[in-house]
Amino acid sequence: MINIIVANPHGFCFGITKAIDIATKTSKNQKKPIFFLGEIVHNQHVVNWLEKELKIKTVQSLDEISSDSVVIIRAHGASPTVFQQAKDKGIEVVDASCPLVLRSHQTVKGLAFEKKQIIFLCNKVDHDETVGVVGEAPQFTTPVTLDDIFNYPINNPKNTVIMTQTTLSTIETKKALDFIKKKYPQVTILPHICQATTDRQTVIIDLAKKYKLVIIVGSPTSANSNSLKSVAQSVGATAYIVDNASELQSEWFLNQKNVVLSSGASTPESVLNEVVEKIRQISPVT
Numbered sequence: 637m638i639n640i641i642v643a644n645p646h647g648f649c650f651g652i653t654k655a656i657d658i659a660t661k662t663s664k665n666q667k668k669p670i671f672f673l674g675e676i677v678h679n680q681h682v683v684n685w686l687e688k689e690l691k692i693k694t695v696q697s698l699d700e701i702s703s704d705s706v707v708i709i710r711a712h713g714a715s716p717t718v719f720q721q722a723k724d725k726g727i728e729v730v731d732a733s734c735p736l737v738l739r740s741h742q743t744v745k746g747l748a749f750e751k752k753q754i755i756f757l758c759n760k761v762d763h764d765e766t767v768g769v770v771g772e773a774p775q776f777t778t779p780v781t782l783d784d785i786f787n788y789p790i791n792n793p794k795n796t797v798i799m800t801q802t803t804l805s806t807i808e809t810k811k812a813l814d815f816i817k818k819k820y821p822q823v824t825i826l827p828h829i830c831q832a833t834t835d836r837q838t839v840i841i842d843l844a845k846k847y848k849l850v851i852i853v854g855s856p857t858s859a860n861s862n863s864l865k866s867v868a869q870s871v872g873a874t875a876y877i878v879d880n881a882s883e884l885q886s887e888w889f890l891n892q893k894n895v896v897l898s899s900g901a902s903t904p905e906s907v908l909n910e911v912v913e914k915i916r917q918i919s920p921v922t
């Protein structure tokens with residue numbers, strides 16, 4: 637018999653809700669063919685649903701789009717080069733970037749103007765947000781992962797600024813930044829982990845400490861979902877990430893009294909509910 641605790645807040649953040657809203661409005665107002673450039677959000681359920689409902693196709697490159705089209709920039713943003721390429725081709729751009737990601741773009745632009753060296757601390761150097769933000773000033777900005785930062789040489793600490801991706805693990809980021817502050821006290825640190833990420837992780841950390849088994853419902857490509865799993869593991873819980881209910885494994889629940897559930901910022905509530913239902917079938921709640 638297992639008790640299911642659903643963490644709150646969980647699921648859609650305001651940036652994802654806004655991006656979906658923009659896509660919906662664009663499909664209503666536009667007569668031209670509309671395309672998403674890459675997954676508008678990192679969740680295949682949402683992408684499939686939007687493609688079907690709104691008839692918007694996802695492409696990976698502007699080369700796949702003709703000039704009489706509209707392209708929607710995903711919630712994770714894109715580099716200025718992408719906007720320029722679209723303009724050069726005569727493609728209309730609708731920007732669904734999260735405002736908090738755009739804040740990082742503005743910060744990089746300002747720092748590059750001051751000729752600062754910027755380290756963009758990230759999960760993956762090829763994550764869409766990282767590529768977009770670094771693309772604001774590639775000659776001044778270097779993406780460095782949370783793993784690599786411990787061995788990354790900073791040659792001019794006084795002129796170096798460290799920024800962070802919006803969806804990093806708060807625990808791993810603190811470890812990395814504490815290390816940097818100690819080794820290079822002159823480095824300036826400008827963390828940009830967003831409030832939605834922080835709030836969801838704070839709740840999961842508390843619940844994971846108490847209940848020890850955590851399941852995150854989210855896409856394996858979703859940075860914020862992976863960070864939720866990571867913070868749960870950091871405080872000693874066993875944590876899994878599942879894209880949908882079919883990925884649950886019954887042995888995870890053997891001899892367990894409680895399980896904590898949360899979902900990534902782009903995971904629909906319906907998918908979380910299916911996971912809750914499947915866990916109930918595996919181990920009925922008393």
Ligand code: SF4
Pocket residue numbers: 649650651652711734735736737802803830831832833860901
């Ligand atoms: S997780 Fe944060 S930065 Fe990313 S879309 Fe949501 S609110 Fe914006």
